[in-house]
Amino acid sequence: MVTATAIALIGSAAGVAAAQTAPGPAGSAPAAASGPPSPSGLTVEVxxxxxxxxxxxxxxxxxxxxxxxxxxxxxxxxxALLPSGFHVLRASPEPGQSAAVPTWTVDVAPGQKVDIRAQVSAGTVQDLTDGTPIPLADAPDDLVDPSAPGAQAWYSVTACVRQAPGDPPVTCGLSSQLLVKTEDDTRRGVEAIVLLLGLPAAAAGLGAYAWRTRRDPEADP
Incomplete structure (x- = not known):
């Protein structure tokens, strides 16, 4: 499997959290990181x-x-700041519908912990790299096509807390991991369509041959 150099994809608003973690060697994902304790005592972890x-x-x-x-x-x-091509499938509680990015309104008391659970649909390696060739981990001078089987790229899911929408983030946290290129479903779909279209034609040809054989027993097999 081709392993690509780690690529951190972090939203600009998550800069305070980005310093808390760095991708490890290709093939292993760094642990989730929470932002530094803020003067308010608020922390967030993904x-x-x-x-x-x-x-x-x-x-x-x-x-x-x-x-x-x-x-x-x-x-x-x-x-929640998601990489290109990623989106929330479902969450509990549900995020607000009017925000450009998934946003939740939360109340939290001293000593309290509040969990937001979300299932995220991943995009593709090509989404993460915007089609730019990826450096190989074991040969930084060599590049691999992000659409090639086995290509990998790092991505991060980041969460930030603000006292009000539009305010600077009080604190941020993120989790990073590798996304691995899988077999092209489009190609398999095209092959399936060709097969389905070809079967009726083959069946019709065999039926016509059998009909001619019954009409003309001396027809060549």
Whole structure:
């Protein structure tokens, strides 16, 4: 299997969390990282992933928000920043429908932990790299086509907490892992269509031959 150099894909708003983790060697995923404790005592952690994922697979994540400070918080905005080609399939609670990115409104009391559970549909390696050739892990000067079987790229799912939508993030956390190129479903679909279209034609040909044979017993086999 071709292994690509790790590529961290992190939203700009998650810069505070990006410094907390770095991709490990190709083939292994770094642990989830939470943002540094904020003056407010709020922390957020993205739990999930941890093992290489196949393209278009469904991946379970938990966004864990904690209030370790002395004050309660109401109507916090928790946003999920997803890589290109990824989207939320389902979540509990459901995110707001009007946000450009998945956003939840959360209340949290001192000493309380609030979990948001989401199932995320993965995109493709080509989505992550925008078609740009990927450096090989064992040969950085060589490049591999992101559409090639076995190509891999790193991605991150990031969650940020804001005191109100549009505010700067109070803290962020992320989880990074590898996405692995799988066999092209489109090609297999085309092959299946060709097969389905070809079967009726073959059946019709055999039926015509059998009919001619019955009409003309001396016809060549």
């Amino acid at each position: 739990i999930g992933g941890g093992t290489p994922a196949d393209e278009r697979s469904a991946i379970d994540y938990t966004i864990e928000l904690r209030d370790d400070g002395p004050l309660p918080y109401r109507h916090l905005a928790v946003t």
